[in-house]
Amino acid sequence: MVMSSRQCTFCNYKDRRNLEVRILRKEITQAEAAKIIGVSRQAVFNHMKNHLSKDIILVEKGSDRAEGLNVIDELMSISKETKAILQEARGSKRKDNRLALRAIERLEKQIELQERILGNIKEGNTINLQFNTEYLEIKAIILDILEKYPAAKEEFLERLSAVEADSD
Ligand SMILES: [Zn+2]
Numbered sequence: 245m246v247m248s249s250r251q252c253t254f255c256n257y258k259d260r261r262n263l264e265v266r267i268l269r270k271e272i273t274q275a276e277a278a279k280i281i282g283v284s285r286q287a288v289f290n291h292m293k294n295h296l297s298k299d300i301i302l303v304e305k306g307s308d309r310a311e312g313l314n315v316i317d318e319l320m321s322i323s324k325e326t327k328a329i330l331q332e333a334r335g336s337k338r339k340d341n342r343l344a345l346r347a348i349e350r351l352e353k354q355i356e357l358q359e360r361i362l363g364n365i366k367e368g369n370t371i372n373l374q375f376n377t378e379y380l381e382i383k384a385i386i387l388d389i390l391e392k393y394p395a396a397k398e399e400f401l402e403r404l405s406a407v408e409a410d411s412d
Contacts, residue, residue, distance in 0.1 A: 253283045254291035261297055323354045323382060330385055344389055345396075351382055352400070 249255045254277075257263065263280065266272045267288075272280075274288045281288070326347050333343040383404070390397035 249291075249295040252287065252291050252295055254281055254288060255295050257281050264292070264297055267292060320378060323351060323378065326350050326354065327382060327385060330389065334389060341392070345393075348386055348389060348396075348400075351386060352403075355379065355382065355404075 254260060254263075263272075263277050267274060267277050274292065275285050278285045278288045330344060330347040330351070333340040333347060386400060387397065390400055
């Protein structure tokens with residue numbers, strides 16, 4: 245008999261996704277996860293086999309599951325760095341508009357890539373960009389900067405609306 249996800253303690257565990265990822269990356273064993281959650285090893289095994297968060301499964305469907313997960317991590321850290329550059333370019337006394345625009349270009353590419361990855365995830369699960377805080381943060385920063393470049397802002401919003409429409 246297979247436990248349904250409603251009865252599964254792991255499914256209802258607050259740190260669920262984080263633990264799932266750490267198990268997949270072999271940072272912790274299923275036995276260790278079982279201890280953390282306070283369930284049997286069998287329960288963790290059952291959860292990982294039957295209830296794993298849909299997006300996590302689909303992210304790894306390419307070749308290697310760890311690789312798939314790392315792509316997202318990688319992307320997140322790249323956009324974090326780009327955002328830092330952007331803020332620096334904007335925040336300094338002598339505003340460096342060329343640098344800011346270059347950073348925006350990169351962020352656009354990153355959003356596109358992120359969208360492509362999320363698009364793969366979406367096939368089996370709904371991930372709404374509107375709820376992706378990283379994405380919303382980047383978008384807010386870009387829009388803020390583009391206040392100075394009305395034409396670029398218009399084009400950015402146009403392209404963005406296509407991306408966002410896809411993510412519904
Ligand atoms: Zn479960």
